Amino acid sequence: MTRYAIIRSVVGHVVSAVLMLWLGVSAVGQLGSRPVQRLRRMDFLGVVPVWTFFAPNPATGDVYLVYRDDKNRRWTEIHVRRPRRPWLAAIWNPDRRAAKALFDIAAELTKVSRDSQNQDAVQLSVPYLALLGFVGAHASREPAAAATQFMLLSDHGLEKGSDPVPVFVSHWHTL
Amino acid sequence: MKTDKSRRRTLDTVERLAAVSTLIASLELLARPRIHDDANLMSWQVSQLRSRRLLRGPIGRVFAHLLAIRMFRALLAFRVLGSLGLILGIVSGWKARAVKTTMAVSAFPVTLRSPYGWDGADQMSAITSVTLAARSWLPEIEPAVQRFFALQLCLSYLASGVAKANSPEWRSGSALTGIAGTEMYGNEEFYRWLQRHPSLAVLATRGVIVAECAFPLVLIAPRRLRHAILLCGILFHAVVARMMGLNTFFWSFVAVYPALENYCRSRETEIEEKGLARE
DSSP, X not given: OOHHHXXXXXXXXXXXXXXXXXXXXXXXXXXXXXXXXXXXXXOTTOOSOOOOTTOSSOOOSOEEEEEEESSOOSOEEEOOSOSSOOGGGGXXXXXXXXXXXXXXXXXXXXXXXXXXXXXXXXXXXXXXXXXXXXXXXXXXTSTTOOEEEEEEEEOOXXXXXXXXXXXXXXXXXXX | OHHHHHHHHHHHHHHHHHHHHHHHHHHHHHHSGGGGSTTSTTOHHHXXXXXXXXXXXXXXXXXXXXXXXXXXXXXXXXXXXXXXXXXXXXXXXXXXXXXXXXXXXXXXXXXXXXXXXXXXXXXXXXXHHHHHHHHHHOGGGHHHHHHHHHHHHHHHHHHHHHHHHTOHHHHHTOHHHHHHTSTXXXXXXXXXXXXXXXXXXXXXXXXXXXXHHHGGGGGTSOHHHHHHHHHHHHHHHHHHHHHHOOHHHHHHHHTTHHHHHHHHHHHHHHHHHXXXXXX
16 A cells, blocks of 8 residues: 555545534534533534524514614615515525525524623624614615614514514614 | 445535535525625625634634625635536536535635525535535545435434424424415415414424424335435425525535435445345
């Protein structure tokens, strides 16, 4: 056996072991315990998958983003998703990213807001800043506006028996 | 020898099917380019604030270049061309290895750019592309790659089933109707149908839990039952794509099915051969 073949064989065994380790870490990563979840926050690349699709809390409502400015106090919706998904979405669905992004941001922001002792610190959280930047780009289209505020609302989807309820209201921000 | 050949062919099929998922996902991101702008929901400028490591030091500098909007779009364009090359089989040898490696290296940074907007399909796609890139350099790890795919797929359904079994909404049977009633993942006709048949809605919701938890039985089931389970799994993904609009979920998960089937088949053959040797 040549030296090259030996090296290849050793590397092959190491990579195979890494794959099994990855599988083991993936299995442990599914546990909801606090230490595991704390470690998961360090996994920025998302190497450890989350296989808990739509569980434990399924998305049973829609999220809406509205904003207003100091010149026009009426809330205006920023339409992030289409009200009806086209039939072709089973094959081609580019709009799902924006809808999912808004849903993820809303979920994280309400969690941060609920868990935080200092509500001012929420303004420095990543989901808050993501929404603020997004709303700011829309609100600044009103030439006379000097400040803006945004709100997240949630409803029960197609069951439109009741109006959407506010789940988060931001501070006022200078444009 | 025969097993090696069939495993190689199987992993080539996995590669092609997974490339379809990458192709669609990358084209969709390019079709909505504004969502990654600095003032949009998947802004890198904001999401890099998650960690100092993403902002400073050598790693921060690499990401700053790699994930800047123009470079990011170029990366997506490369992923489109790379997946097309793999699907059509027009790249081979060192060029194919280079393409697969670049696609694997770029798989996680694409999702790193923003923590929002991704789903399980993107995770499975990244896992598949990294593992298949490693296989292109080291064909001797093919048995481990096939086993990894088979077990990761079983783990995904099992974890999902257990998480649902722990959820009061899923256990009560209301989750499916709730999801079907949303604009984001719902479907009005399906929602109305579930509302008209509440007992079937409960049965279907609990059925999803049982089916996902029981999926790993595929590893020990006899051939016919195994094929029935796999067929149900493929149908499930097709229904999810149609009803919920999760199109890449179909491709990225179904891509790994051939690896699971071939893994089970080769284990079956091994057991049969051992039995014959004993006789």
